[in-house]
Amino acid sequence: MEDKIIGNAIKNQIPAAFILVLLLIFLNFWAVQTLSARLQDAVAIPIFNASISPSQSNVKAQYAGANIVIITIDTLRADHLGCFGYERNTTPNIDSISAEGFLFSQAYTSRSLTGPSLTSLMTSLYPITHGLRDNGYVMSPKIDTLARILQRNGYQTAAYNAYHCNKKRFGFSHFFCALNNDQKVASSAINWIKKNSEKRFFLWVHLFSPHAPYEPPKGYDIFKPLGYSGPDYSTKKSIYSIKADSPTLPKGDIDRIVSLYDAEVRYADDQVGRISKALEDLSLDDNTIIVILADHGEDIYEHNKYLFHGCSIYDSSLHIPLIFKLPDKASKGMNDDGIVEIVDVSPTLLELIGLPSPTHFQGTSLLPVISGDGKKAKNQATVAELKAKIFSDRPIHCQASGSNGGTKRSPLEPMPSAFVIISAKCTIAGSNGSLYF
Numbered sequence: 001m002e003d004k005i006i007g008n009a010i011k012n013q014i015p016a017a018f019i020l021v022l023l024l025i026f027l028n029f030w031a032v033q034t035l036s037a038r039l040q041d042a043v044a045i046p047i048f049n050a051s052i053s054p055s056q057s058n059v060k061a062q063y064a065g066a067n068i069v070i071i072t073i074d075t076l077r078a079d080h081l082g083c084f085g086y087e088r089n090t091t092p093n094i095d096s097i098s099a100e101g102f103l104f105s106q107a108y109t110s111r112s113l114t115g116p117s118l119t120s121l122m123t124s125l126y127p128i129t130h131g132l133r134d135n136g137y138v139m140s141p142k143i144d145t146l147a148r149i150l151q152r153n154g155y156q157t158a159a160y161n162a163y164h165c166n167k168k169r170f171g172f173s174h175f176f177c178a179l180n181n182d183q184k185v186a187s188s189a190i191n192w193i194k195k196n197s198e199k200r201f202f203l204w205v206h207l208f209s210p211h212a213p214y215e216p217p218k219g220y221d222i223f224k225p226l227g228y229s230g231p232d233y234s235t236k237k238s239i240y241s242i243k244a245d246s247p248t249l250p251k252g253d254i255d256r257i258v259s260l261y262d263a264e265v266r267y268a269d270d271q272v273g274r275i276s277k278a279l280e281d282l283s284l285d286d287n288t289i290i291v292i293l294a295d296h297g298e299d300i301y302e303h304n305k306y307l308f309h310g311c312s313i314y315d316s317s318l319h320i321p322l323i324f325k326l327p328d329k330a331s332k333g334m335n336d337d338g339i340v341e342i343v344d345v346s347p348t349l350l351e352l353i354g355l356p357s358p359t360h361f362q363g364t365s366l367l368p369v370i371s372g373d374g375k376k377a378k379n380q381a382t383v384a385e386l387k388a389k390i391f392s393d394r395p396i397h398c399q400a401s402g403s404n405g406g407t408k409r410s411p412l413e414p415m416p417s418a419f420v421i422i423s424a425k426c427t428i429a430g431s432n433g434s435l436y437f
């Protein structure tokens with residue numbers, strides 16, 4: 001009633017045209033506020049502004065114009081690579097690249113699930129920010145990606161993917177997919193390199209073979225334990241007969257399963273070797289930055305969680321390899337054991353080629369660490385897990401996202417293997433590490 005009286009009083013005193021102007025201003029304000037609220041429902045903070053951080057505007061262009069090749073290997077645990085100390089010869093090609101590059105021995109993914117983690121890689125945003133909290137989610141096209149940034153700076157961009165064929169294109173101008181066919185993906189990527197060798201390019205190759213089921217191609221089942229006579233586990237039906245919560249398997253069975261996983265790792269490694277050799281044969285290796293990492297690992301046998309990731313925050317699922325090989329091998333054989341994150345990859349690459357990172361990036365450039373000027377990597381990582389039962393083998397400090405947009409982090413105990421879980425409905429985990437949302 002009071003509003004109506006005031007409205008009538010104003011109407012009697014102010015010309016109709018002025019009221020119309022006021023109405024238009026109000027409608028405009030309402031529309032902006034409503035749209036803003038909806039965007040904030042979809043993503044935790046505004047991330048669509050590709051403005052440049054003043055503090056990063058004078059980055060040194062150490063490798064300006066260099067090509068970039070990112071090779072991600074699905075479900076590749078860091079501790080099953082030779083360069084991470086694994087006893088089997090699973091990764092001779094990656095080991096060679098690592099020997100000529102910089103190895104981060106404590107790199108962690110943002111979520112042990114392909115879609116969210118690869119999106120973090122390509123956007124430098126945590127899952128709670130980019131909004132992909134499961135494989136079925138679709139990323140807003142308004143979110144900037146590494147591919148789009150490089151494209152705007154004169155790069156040819158192409159993705160060759162053995163998984164997520166239709167959904168996760170991340171702004172690449174050329175996208176090729178051969179589902180679960182690493183050899184075809186690598187061959188096609190090599191052909192694309194040959195066709196684009198005269199151009200400045202950004203190539204992303206995603207290999208998939210270490211992901212279950214473990215069906216190594218003929219000639220790759222080379223780690224089979226001698227004398228093993230139990231179930232074979234080398235078929236989809238037999239391996240998937242094991243549930244995530246199966247009773248403890250006999251050691252011989254676990255050894256057999258691990259041998260199959262390792263065989264798939266070796267197969268993926270051979271594809272990495274083919275791509276690396278193609279770059280060398282084309283004399284592109286001295287003008288190409290190569291990055292090798294995984295989207296997540298796998299709980300193959302620990303904690304009675306067989307063939308399990310996605311909701312795991314065990315190290316076996318979160319600890320990933322991360323290797324940078326620079327064109328001039330300036331960081332040959334170097335490494336750092338500080339905790340770094342998958343969201344750090346994109347800002348590192350941009351700084352390496354002399355491009356500033358957008359202000360909305362949540363990762364930190366690792367160039368100060370790679371360049372060997374004495375700086376150490378930060379010692380903390382963030383994992384975003386939502387709408388899922390979470391498994392962990394350490395006490396978890398939990399922190400609700402708030403008005404800061406969910407980016408707040410804090411150091412945890414025990415360090416350095418500690419994580420913050422960011423969630424609007426987060427609760428404190430018990431000492432057994434089980435956490436429920």
Ligand SMILES: [Zn+2]
Nearest residue numbers: 074075114295
């Ligand atoms: Zn994956």
